Each structure stands twice: as C-alpha cells, then as structure tokens.
Amino acid sequence: MTSIGWTQKWTLRFAVVGMLFLALSGFEGLLMRTTSYDQDALHGMEVALNAIRPLAKEPTTAELFYSMLTAHPVVGIYGYVYLCVMGAFYFLVPFLLGKEIKHKKLVPVNFFLQIGGVMLCWVAGFFALFNALYTLYWPLPVSYDRVPLIGSILFVIGAAAIMVNILLFSYNIFSTVLSKNGNQPYSIWQFLRAALGISRLMKWLGKEDKKAPNLDYNGLPVFLVSVARGSVDTVINAIVLLTAGGLILVYGLAALFGSPLNPAVIDALIYKNWFWWGLDMVADGNVLIYTAGVWYLLIPLLVGRELFGANMVKTVIMVDLLVSLGVWSHHLLGDQPQPMWMRLLSGQFITWGEFFTMGLTIFASMMTIWLARPVKLTAPLKFVLGSIFGFIMGGTAGLIQANTGLNLVFHNTTWVVGLHAHTFLLTGVGTLIFGIIYALLPMLTKLEFRSTKLVDIHFWLWMVGATGMAYVSGRAGSLGMLRRTLYEGTTIYSPYLLIAIFFGIVLALGLVAFLVNFIYTLGWKAVLGLFLPEKWLEPKQSAAAAPAQAEIAET
C-alpha cells in the first residue's frame, strides 16, 4: 500500500484527465485526416451520431468537419496541456518552496472548471456545430448565416470559463509563492520584479536597489522565476481572450433577443491584432518560458549538476517577456493592410528574438547535460531531450514562415499547423509533459514505472509518429496544401494525408504504450481510486486471488 498526499493525488487527477483529453484530441485528429482523405469514409458514423444531435436538418460533412476542427485545439491545448501544467505546477511550486498551496479550495475548482469549460466548447462543436475555428476572425463568429447562434454563445461561455479558470490558477500560484507561512516569503513587488525582469535589468544597469533585492540572486529558484514570468503571459492571454469572448457574447445575446448588432462597427484588422496579441501569448510566451523553466528544473536534477550559465538564463527570462509582447504580427504577415513596418518589425525581426532566447535556453540545457557526462539516460531525460528536439524542429519551421517573403507561400498551409504548431505541441510540449510525469510519478507515489521496455516503446513510437506526421504535413504545405480546408474534387495531396494517418496511428500507439505502463504501475484500482470513492472499490475477491498491484491511499 502506497500512501500519497492530498496535493499528489490532485496532481495525478489533473494528469490523468489531461491524458484523456490528449486521447480525445488525437482521435479527432485522426477522424479529420480520414475525412480529408475520403469524405465518405466516416459517413456511417456521421449518420449514427446525427441521431443524438438536436438539429433541424442533417449537417453536411463539411459542417461536421469544421466544427470538429474548432473544438480540436481547445481540447488539445486547454484540455490536455493546461490540465497537465496545472497539475504539475500545483505539486512543484509548493514542493520547491516548502509551503502549502495558499488556496487549497481553488485546486478542485480549477480542475472541474477547466474540464467544464473545455467540454462546453466541445459540446458547442459536437451538438451545436459551432465552426468559426479557434482563431475567431471577426466577424465570422457573429455571422449567424454561417455559424449557429446557440453554438457561438455556448462556445464563448465555455472559453470564458477556461479563461477565468486560468486567472484563478495564476492567482493561486502567485498567492502561494507570496504567502508568508513558509520559510521563503516574497513580497508581491519582489515577485513581480523577478517576473518582469526589472531587478535583473536594474542590476545590469548597475542600480540594484537593496531594499528590493534581486530575487534571481537570492534564492528564488529559476523554475519559479520562469513560472512567474510565464504567468504574466498567461494572464495577458486570458484577459485578451476574455474581451474577445465578451464581445462575441454581446453580439450573440443581442441576436438571440432579436436586436442584432452591426459587425462592421468593429474593425476586422484591429480586432485581429488585439486577438493575436493575446492568443500568441500562449505559444510564444507561456509555452516557451514554462518549458524553459521545466528544463531548468529537471535537467540539473536528472544529471546531478547545476545549471550551466544560470546568469545568462535569468537574462533570457527577462528578455523573453519583451519578445513575447511584440511578436504577434507574424500571424498577420498575410494581411496586406497591416503596415509593412509592423510586419517587418513585429512579424519578422522581434519574432527572431525567440531564436536567441530559445537558442540560449537550449544551449544552457544541452551544456548542462554535456558537462555532466557520463549521464544515465533515464526515462525523463530521454523525454526532455525529445522535447528539445521538438522545439528546435518546430521553432525552425516557425522562423521560416515568420518571414515577410516566405510567408507568401507558407501562410495558412499545413506547413504552419503541421511542422510548426503540432511539432511544438506534440514533440515539444507533449514530450516534455511525459518527461515530467516520468520524473514526478516516483516522487508522487514512491513507485517506479514497472516496464522500462514500455517506456522505450512509448518514446520511439511517440517521437517517430509526431515527427513523421509533422514532416509529411510540412511537405504537403510547402507544395501548397492549405490547412482548414476540406478538399473536394482533388487528390493531389492524398498520398500525404495517407502517410500522415499512418504516423498519427504510430503516435497513438505510443500514447497507448504509456497508458498501459501507467495503469500497470499504479493498478486499475488505484487509477479509478483517483476519481471514485474508496468504498466503491472495496475488494470482493479473496486476498490470495487478487493480483499484486500498487494501491494508493490518500493521507
């Protein structure tokens, strides 16, 4: 019998549900690729599912495809990634600080509100066929001749719940770090100075204020500085998306009550700038810097050597904030009304700032491993190295498309979504999340993963599947295949779709290998025990007949 604490149990709950969302998101991806390859392939399933959809007329395959495409990234990013990040941070932040979580009641609130928000967005797509895609380009989400009104309202309420939840999570993390019930109390001013890099900037200018000490040099772990820094982007992202969602909701409610508003009042270009400025904070702000923070934390722990170039790393964290605030225009390189100077400065040159910040981050990480030789290639270290590979590959693809010249032929192609976005999310972030789980599970449960062979199978299937799928999508994109497009009457991209389906299945088998090992290690009962009352799982067979497996009881 293994006993685990309250925090550990919640972390496992976040991780398990996050993995279920990954499985759902991946299943949607396979369905959409199959439909793209052959629009009639899933007709039988569509007919069967239409029976439970409360729709006046039978939806077209295109309506189903685009509504699934709208829900897919919400499930993948805000379901899978965010739940896993929340679970990991709710364990790591208090653990590193030697404190309790400040507002424990917010932990289950975060858990259920995130799931509820994501599922509401999914319901808006599955049942109400909301299909404006996650980019919500104005005025499409309020064009009710194209997107269903009820679906639009449901989606933005779900999205708003997610954003409010993210703000609550960030508040709880900040409160925990700043709480004075531990050995390391920090004032909000000190913490923000660390998060914004002001103290480091002042030191660089030779003006360190001794009354507000530079936390970077006074014991605040680099990981926590990264969490704080990334959370600044997270908060901006949530607030901006809330304003956009609020706007869509106002239009939706006005239309619902018979007083439709004029969408032309809102300038599509200004809206697009505002929306991407906030949305981009997910990709170019918190993902990169949270990832960097986890590398800074895990790599020294895994190789038993202090981080190489810690001072440079702290500067990078500061600079990356300025970079992430200014890169959004690389999403508007195809918009000719966007001034050329903004496309060049924000879309191209500042975006290259990430080449420097991530380049230096990866260098510090790799040098730490190199200087610690001989290194035992443990499961988490393998996955950390895999994630570094993912960020190099996805980042390179991103820099190629974030170019005023090359974007003309790469914009909105499957290059963008395959070789850049999915590589970042699956090979980069996804692999890192597995690395965190492989590192944290023994800390959480005092159990080691039972099968090292399954860990290796998981690693290689995942890496080959994710890389192969991304490469094929990138190749098709470089030949002109558009994303967000269900091709009709052309088969020129069919071979690429078929190969991408194959690699998608390889990727899925990698996830299956992980889940089998996870359940094999914890035992079915322990996994179900994370969610069900213990009395429901009382053993009914004799102890002699029961299989030997780990059990987890909350302490």
Next chain:
Amino acid sequence: MHKQERNWLIVLVVVFLIFNIITLSTLVPWQEWLLWSKPTPSQQVKIEIANYTMQFPADPIQVKKGEYVEFIATSQDVTYGFGVFRQDGTMVFQMQVLPGHENKLLWKFDAAGNYTVRSTEYSGPRHSEMVYPDKILVTQ
C-alpha cells in the same frame, strides 16, 4: 558570460543575419517588387467577394508574363483569402482578404499558363467550395 556562451551567441547572430539578409534580398524573387522597387502596375484586377463567391472582372483574367499586375480584393462580409495556384497545386502567392479594407498585392508572373484561384482562409462551412479553376490566363 562564459566563453562558450559568447561563441554560441555569435553563431546565433550569424545565422540570424544570413537568413534575414537572404530572405529580404531579391534572392526571394517577389521581394524585389514587394519590398524594394515597388513599381507602378501595368494592370489592376479588382476582385469582390461576398457570400462565399468571388466576382472577377473577366473570365479568364488575362495577364502578360513579366508585367506587374496589382490584385485588389475586397470582402463584403467576412475574412477570406485570395490565393493563386499552379496546375500542379503548388501555390504562387496568397493574401488575406479582410472586410472593410482594400487588400492589395502586386505580382509578376514568370511563367505562362492557366492558374487557379482559391480562397485560402476559412470563411464558414462552404469555404472549400471557393475554387475557380483556370481563372487567370498568363500569356507570353
């Protein structure tokens, strides 16, 4: 800063400079007229888009190879895309078409032939229907 960090930073700066100098130069052919020379077009083609439909001034639009033509696309409702594709499906160029704005792009075709126009931005469930084969004819 460690010596290795400094050397790595120099490598990053060199890669940054090489990549950006190359892609801003006329080695990327269209940068010559989009970024540097900005010539006066010999022809303007206005495309109006509304309700999933593109309206063209002629069928097909005739353009001479090597001459500058300015495509001006406007949308009456939502955001669309204006993309030109070769017969083998590869993309020649594209731009977003934002409602409430004139979306202009200058182009010079370097090969004669028929080109397909397609909306390159999602605009609703009927987006995939917005394909116009052989809509541009480039002559010698």
